[in-house]
Amino acid sequence: MKTKTKIIIFTVTFFACIIATFFIISKNNKVEALSKYGSRGSEVTQIQTKLKRWGYYKGNIDGIYGTQTLEAVKYFQRKNGLTVDGIAGPATLRAMGIMTSSSNSSSTSNSTNLNLLAKLIYGEARGEPYTGQVxxxxxxxxxxxxSSFPNTVAGVIYQNGAFDVVKDGQINLTPNDTAKKAAQDAINGWDPSYGAIYYFNPSTATNKWIWSRPMTVTIGNHRFCK
Structure with a gap:
């Protein structure tokens, strides 16, 4: 009788472990969930909405990961230095600002810099195209x-002589929603400046040194350079 009881206990424990393992694997898979060609749902809708707003996607926002969405994701990946595979995996979703379970912690740490960056953007670039603000x-x-600059957002912004808005007090203005969105997009990894570390207005800049810097792109009234 005792032997039968032990067998029953062992069997129940064994299957309980199998079931627990299954749920753990399922949970982990959800954390690393991705959208790819053929996928449907709310995540695809978010991807399409973001890419359409940024000019990468021209199709309908229908929640269906078809050919147009695939090519738009590839275009976004190519422009942002990501692996160009057309799959919206964790890295691509983070760059788009679409939060997954695995990216929540980094989002929390970045939030402390969001308001200050938004103030800088609002002071320096309000009235510029959205891409230029990002x-x-x-x-x-x-x-x-x-390595040539301070290693914090506050350190960079408040570095002596770095930004006119700090000197004239515009850094203290309340940023609008557009500036906040632009700051979030920049924090999430979107870099339409193509790696620039300087920018200036060609119509007002008189410093010969800044004109000598290699240009990456011109957006609105600002020329971006390295």
Whole structure:
């Protein structure tokens, strides 16, 4: 009788472990969920909405990952230095600002810089095209990564002489929603400046040195350079 009881207990425990393992694997797979050709659903809708707003996607926002969405994702990946495979995996979703379980922690740490970056963008680039506003934010973040500049957002923005808006007080203006969105897009990895660490207005700049810098792109009234 005792032997039968032990067998029953062992069998129940064994199958319980199998079921628990299955749920753990399922949970992990959800964390690393991705959208690809043929996928449907709300995540695809988010992808299409983002890419259409940024000019990568021209099709309908229908939640269907078809050929147009595939090519738009590839275009976005190519422009942002990501692996060009047409699959919206964790890295691509993070760059688009679409939060997954695995990216929540980085989003939390970045949120402390969001307001300050939005203030800088609003002071320096309000009235510029949206892409140009994101590019200004990207310049700040590119400086953070560079050994030639302070390694924090605040350090870069408040570096002596770095930005006119700090000197004239416009850094203290309340940013609008557009500036906040641009700051978030820059933090999420979108860099329409193509790695620039400087920018200037060609119609007003008189510094010969800044004119000598290699240009990456011109957006609105700003020329971006390295």
């Amino acid at each position: 590019a200004v934010g990207a310049v700040v973040l590119n400086r953070v990564k560079s």
